[in-house]
Amino acid sequence: MKFPHSGLYHYCQNLAQHINSVLLEEEQELMRMYLPPNKKLTLTDEPWHLVERKWHKFLQPFLNDCQVWHAPFQSGRILPNKRKFPHLKVVLTVHDLNVLHEGKPEQEQQKSIARTQTLIDQSDAIVCISEFTKNDLLSHCHTNGKPVHVIYNGLNRSPTSVGDVAAYKPNREFLLGIGYLNKKKNFHVLLPLLQSNPDLELIIIGHHDDPAYVSQMKEWAQNEDVAERLHLLGTVSEADKMWYLSHCKALVHPSLAEGFGLPVIEAMQFGKPVFLSDRTSLPEVGGKVAFYFTDFEASTIQNVFKKGMSAYQEQALATAIIDNAKRFNWDKSAREYVSVYRSLMQ
Structure with a gap:
């Protein structure tokens, strides 16, 4: 939870x-949350918060009575030593094995x-947070008979009213992209939409994760x-994100790899059309009411968008x-x- 504008932060x-x-x-x-130092958080203090201290490397008295430890990410750095606490049961959430789908070198994948x-x-x-992730896990890892569950992420419900935007406010219709700005998110393939739609802007919000890709x-x-x-705004407040979601013409998300794809349902709760790649978990989350890029050629991007917007309007798909x-x-x-926790405590 060191990075407040990430999907993992909101998941936790x-x-x-x-x-x-x-x-x-x-x-x-209540369940207690084991958090990084306060200086790295934007959360207000709660009675169930337990903040990490340097001396926890040597002593962890809070684990003496702990029955279940939930490790919320598949490459996390903190996991209890079960030799010291043999009574402790551990639940691990695997969000994705995206490294397999990003074109990374074999050594990095392994x-x-x-x-x-x-x-x-x-x-x-x-x-696992999707059936796709579960299938990846079972194909590439050894679970040794341990139970593997699929539990989808939830949706951060939109506020009843959305105020004005504090960041950049467009004066015409715009498409919206949300996510870390890097090669995996594949946002550059959307530029042909600006060529074929001269009255549209493209706004992308999210941390500039790869400066070379941004340039x-x-x-x-x-x-x-x-x-x-083209407006690459970087991180914005949650209030501004909701403004962009509620005012965009459509969400565009051509990502190469996702374990779930939270921006998809964040836009869908406003009844917005969403245009996605057909890779990894995105069809599972977007369902039959999303529109999919089957490849990233300029003509495909433009045709899918044109036909999708026509279908959205003609079929009145917002409710679905x-x-x-x-x-x-x-x-x-x-x-x-x-x-799941209780099944391990029996």
Whole structure:
């Protein structure tokens, strides 16, 4: 949770809050969150927060009475020593094995898989956030008979009202991209949409994760004479993100690899059309009411967008799109996680 504008940050925050809501409802003891130092967080203090200290490397008295430890990411750095705490059960959430789908060198792929395998070996149950991730896991890792569950991420519900935007405010219709700006997200393939739609802007929000890619994308936009309609805003506040989601013409998400794809359902809750790559977990999350790029040729990108926008308007798909987003619910996800915890405590 060191990076507040990441999907993993919101996953941890929302899951913990909803699990504790379930436990409060059942009058059970709350789950505690083990957090990095306060200076790296934007969370307000809560009674169930436990902040990491340097001396925890040597002493961890809070584990003496702990029954279940949930490791929320497949390459996380913190996992209890089960030799010291043999009573402790560990749940590991695997978000993705995206390294297999990003065109990375074989050595880098194997190193990443080996790290995940190490955590699997120390776990008692595994949760995957999509069926696609589960299939990847079973194909490339050894679970040794441990239970593997699929629990979808929930949806950060939109506020009842959305205020004005503090960051850049466009004065015409715009397409929206959300995510770390790097090669994996593949945003540069969208530039042909600006060529074929001269009245549209493209706004992309998210951390500039790969400066070389950011510079290259700006250069491509300049060469294609669309640079004035491309806006790479970097990170924005949650309030501004909601404004962009509620006002965009469509969400465009041509990512090469996703374990889930939270921006997809964030846009869908507003009834917005979404245009996705057909890779990894995205068809599973977008369902039948999303539109898919089957390749990234300029003509494909332009044709899919044109036909998709026509279908969206002619078939009045907004209600069906909102219904698809409703499949993903943090309260339901929290209850499923609590069930996994309890299965290990019996």
